[in-house]
Amino acid sequence: MKILVVEDNPIDALVVEHALQVIGHEVTVADTAEKAMEHLRHCNYPVVISDWELPGQNGDALCQTIRERSANCYTYIIMLTSRTDKRFVINGLAAGADDYITKPFEPEELFFRIRAAERLLSLQGRDVLIFSLAKLAESRDRDTGVHLERMREYCRLLTMLLGKNPRYNEVIDADFVESIYLTSPLHDIGKVGVPDSILLKRGPLTPEQFEIMKRHTTIGGETLNTASNNYPGHHYLKMATEIAMTHHEKYNGTGYPNGLAGTEIPLCGRIVALADFYDAVTSERVYKKAYSHARACRMIRAETGSHFDPDIARVFIQHADEFNRIRTSFQKVANRTAGISKPAAKIVSPVVLGYTARAIEKKQTL
């Protein structure tokens, strides 16, 4: 990993550099904050280790500058200081530092702090990768807009609300909520295996074509299952597999691909089924206009117990306004960006759009 060490004292810099190089990192040393920023302009350093007291701009100011710039990748900042006063530590963390090490440092401590940074950075990479993969699969079907962004918001809200029901206390914890948010965008990943002639067909599918279309559940499920078997420590892959495989199952057993019924369908699959349905119904498609929120609610109520798990449908109906708020917040952002030129709009969506929508939603809640 590339690490930028910001240290004006050459002896201290040399010892830190040596310790990091021994464990295989590529180290660059800058002796001022200004030079550090220059390095960061030209190269991406996932980790910056900075001394607190520097000639010119101090370490905490450097930290702030790094946080203020717009960068695609997160920079993990470790402050290195001989000041043990809590006031300095708080200031450093407030400026945006992720961690701090007091001088004189112990190499073992430095190694473990770096390992913690790597863990955090790999999580960031994982989330981005998962979402990019889902967007890639979705990109073939240009009709879906920000379907994935809305879907994962619906899934998260639905899961959190369901978690308040004592029957789901044991199953739904913070990790479950985060995992469904992370993996629900992968539900249609198997569509990469469906031919364009079927996926992009404007009219209704023939029974044969529909059979092929249905295969997206097994293609996605099997692909993710292979990944899950190869990386059993990554529990979210198991959930991703279940979602891809079961999000078209119906509570009464008439869904596909396996005709599972009731609680045979994993909880995450039952949640995604409803979120996917609500989003599909309230969105415009080439073959249909967007239905109103009220109409979608009526449809969900009518399908409770047949298509949808009654507990999940009940939670949705009880809090329907909150789902509508998410939907409209995305719509507002889409309207606002509608005037932006196409390439610029491409930059704005999808991730920024998701965040902005969430921010608007929060504002509305307040």
Added chain:
Amino acid sequence: MNTSVQRTPLDFDDLLNRCLGEVDFARRILSDFLKTTRPLLDEIGSALFNSAEEKAAFQVHRLKGTAGLVAANSLLDSLVELETLLRRTSDTTHAQISGCLTQSYQRFDEVQKFAERNLLNRPQAELSS
């Protein structure tokens, strides 16, 4: 009975640990430290002479960090005291500051002698064991 343990001016084991057990590298660090410290102490003295306490405090802080790194513990103690005096300007006298700076020079001399006698000129095998 005297139970106090006599501290050496420099804890080479500590330094060696920070250098991941590489004796040559530890010696290089130590040698750099010995070369750069006296001029730094002189710079601190000169900043104080010119009433640039802020600058002096910054230099002391910097040197303190390196003294800690090479495990020159008695010098480190002296620099901690000096930094405290410099940052607490209200009730600090010039005599206290110059006394502390003189003490830092003495501590450094001890480190230098100790290092030259026991570390820099000894065969590597003796040090790594």
